[in-house]
Amino acid sequence: MLKKPIIYLISDSLGETAEKVIQASLSQFVNGQEYEIVRTPYVEDTTKLKQVLTNATRDKAIVGYTLVNPELRQYVKQKSVLLNLESIDIIGPMLEAMERIFEKKPRMKPGLAHQLDEAYFKRVEAIEFAVQYDDGRDPRGIEQADIILVGVSRTSKTPLSQYLALKSLKVANVPIVPEVDPPEELYRVDPSKCIGLKINPEKLNDIRRERLKALGLKENANYATHRRIEQELAFFECVVNKLACPVIDVSNKAVEETANLIMQIKMSQ
Amino acid sequence: MLKKPIIYLISDSLGETAEKVIQASLSQFVNGQEYEIVRTPYVEDTTKLKQVLTNATRDKAIVGYTLVNPELRQYVKQKSVLLNLESIDIIGPMLEAMERIFEKKPRMKPGLAHQLDEAYFKRVEAIEFAVQYDDGRDPRGIEQADIILVGVSRTSKTPLSQYLALKSLKVANVPIVPEVDPPEELYRVDPSKCIGLKINPEKLNDIRRERLKALGLKENANYATHRRIEQELAFFECVVNKLACPVIDVSNKAVEETANLIMQIKMSQ
Numbered sequence: 275m276l277k278k279p280i281i282y283l284i285s286d287s288l289g290e291t292a293e294k295v296i297q298a299s300l301s302q303f304v305n306g307q308e309y310e311i312v313r314t315p316y317v318e319d320t321t322k323l324k325q326v327l328t329n330a331t332r333d334k335a336i337v338g339y340t341l342v343n344p345e346l347r348q349y350v351k352q353k354s355v356l357l358n359l360e361s362i363d364i365i366g367p368m369l370e371a372m373e374r375i376f377e378k379k380p381r382m383k384p385g386l387a388h389q390l391d392e393a394y395f396k397r398v399e400a401i402e403f404a405v406q407y408d409d410g411r412d413p414r415g416i417e418q419a420d421i422i423l424v425g426v427s428r429t430s431k432t433p434l435s436q437y438l439a440l441k442s443l444k445v446a447n448v449p450i451v452p453e454v455d456p457p458e459e460l461y462r463v464d465p466s467k468c469i470g471l472k473i474n475p476e477k478l479n480d481i482r483r484e485r486l487k488a489l490g491l492k493e494n495a496n497y498a499t500h501r502r503i504e505q506e507l508a509f510f511e512c513v514v515n516k517l518a519c520p521v522i523d524v525s526n527k528a529v530e531e532t533a534n535l536i537m538q539i540k541m542s543q
Numbered sequence: 544m545l546k547k548p549i550i551y552l553i554s555d556s557l558g559e560t561a562e563k564v565i566q567a568s569l570s571q572f573v574n575g576q577e578y579e580i581v582r583t584p585y586v587e588d589t590t591k592l593k594q595v596l597t598n599a600t601r602d603k604a605i606v607g608y609t610l611v612n613p614e615l616r617q618y619v620k621q622k623s624v625l626l627n628l629e630s631i632d633i634i635g636p637m638l639e640a641m642e643r644i645f646e647k648k649p650r651m652k653p654g655l656a657h658q659l660d661e662a663y664f665k666r667v668e669a670i671e672f673a674v675q676y677d678d679g680r681d682p683r684g685i686e687q688a689d690i691i692l693v694g695v696s697r698t699s700k701t702p703l704s705q706y707l708a709l710k711s712l713k714v715a716n717v718p719i720v721p722e723v724d725p726p727e728e729l730y731r732v733d734p735s736k737c738i739g740l741k742i743n744p745e746k747l748n749d750i751r752r753e754r755l756k757a758l759g760l761k762e763n764a765n766y767a768t769h770r771r772i773e774q775e776l777a778f779f780e781c782v783v784n785k786l787a788c789p790v791i792d793v794s795n796k797a798v799e800e801t802a803n804l805i806m807q808i809k810m811s812q
């Protein structure tokens with residue numbers, strides 16, 4: 275390849291949907307390879323579109339666009355043919371299909387996905403909730419939560435709480451340490467709200483060693499010894515057995531995957 | 544409309560990309576209206592595909608799919624014609640365009656967007672960082688952060704920190720209260736790392752009243768009085784003037800919009 279591949283992203287709003295499609299696609303090609311994304315958000319007229327499409331042609335780029343106005347989508351299609359430019363309509367086909375099943379015209383207002391509506395405030399509240407009740411900071415969170423994550427240190431409790439918060443679920447998480455009994459609130463809530471996060475000891479040891487290294491601490495601290503880890507995991511087993519709650523093995527899972535499993539468990543309950 | 548519109552989501556991985564496109568499109572139609580999304584993640588063979596497409600046809604649904612294997616995409620296309628089913632290929636056109644600019648075949652491995660790679664761990668670290676250094680909990684966060692958000696209570700500091708964390712930025716946030724001087728670390732860091740979050744007093748009053756109501760407290764508490772708010776905002780002005788940092792008005796912005804503005808400021812620096 276002679277030159278760096280360039281992808282133009284055009285959106286009438288922030289461009290988050292286009293970003294998601296482009297990133298997911300890039301993951302199928304890129305492996306530390308260079309590329310460039312040129313983002314143009316808030317495009318709402320043909321003058322601006324013309325300028326961006328001309329630049330994309332000059333750069334021999336491909337274009338991914340999300341535009342809710344069908345006239346603007348049509349403009350991009352026609353202009354791309356004239357310019358011999360490869361452009362991909364990311365949201366148009368879905369909008370057109372929905373127009374048929376909803377039997378009405380789209381509202382054609384860019385940025386509706388970022389409305390300050392009830393769903394938005396629920397999501398923001400869930401994010402704040404997860405921060406407030408992270409790491410067992412306040413046991414009152416356990417009683418108010420939709421989901422309570424239970425696990426030893428370094429089982430992704432914090433990032434998992436945040437990913438679930440993005441799905442508007444209120445999540446509290448409780449760390450399991452052999453020296454401290456979990457808060458009594460944990461044994462009072464509906465156990466179907468609790469999820470145990472288990473992990474295999476070798477994996478946990480690796481993660482903790484990395485963690486210590488990152489913190490500039492000695493790798494052979496108690497925290498990352500096999501004996502300590504076995505002890506913590508044994509105590510974790512006792513707690514989740516007593517709770518009789520679902521348990522997920524997070525050993526080789528990305529946070530998104532574990533979050534998805536938890537959503538499935540919740541929906542099947 | 545006689546029946547509830549149904550959208551089938553098919554993915555060879557979690558389905559997050561398809562979810563994003565479907566939700567963004569739905570926001571153009573739905574306004575409290577009923578609809579249903581039927582999700583089938585981890586589809587990797589034609590047997591499963593055939594079954595889901597048959598169900599979708601029975602339900603008179605539309606189908607949005609993300610499949611990295613071109614043979615499976617082809618299968619959906621052909622089958623949809625036979626079944627007279629409307630199906631939308633969400634990622635195929637982008638993958639095919641990228642194949643041309645990258646001049647190589649895609650890796651065709653589902654779920655590469657959820658790899659446990661360096662970018663993944665950086666993102667997780669940023670999420671944990673934002674939780675750890677939320678609300679000025681520990682001023683050492685200020686020195687390690689990529690971005691420091693400064694604002695009075697209820698200016699979206701916490702959710703904003705989390706949204707920026709998803710973009711792998713380490714964010715600390717510092718609450719501004721007239722009774723307490725901000726930590727001295729704030730005046731020692733590069734001011735271009737700081738972002739002030741301003742808000743108009745009426746808007747802030749509304750938000751705080753709602754907050755008090757949600758917490759079951761009296762709406763006329765000091766926290767939500769005009770005098771108190773003016774006092775806090777005046778002190779905020781002093782702090783950001785002293786810092787000489789960029790300031791964003793968050794009054795009517797969704798967190799995603801403010802996050803996007805911050806990313807633009809960072810990139811232009």
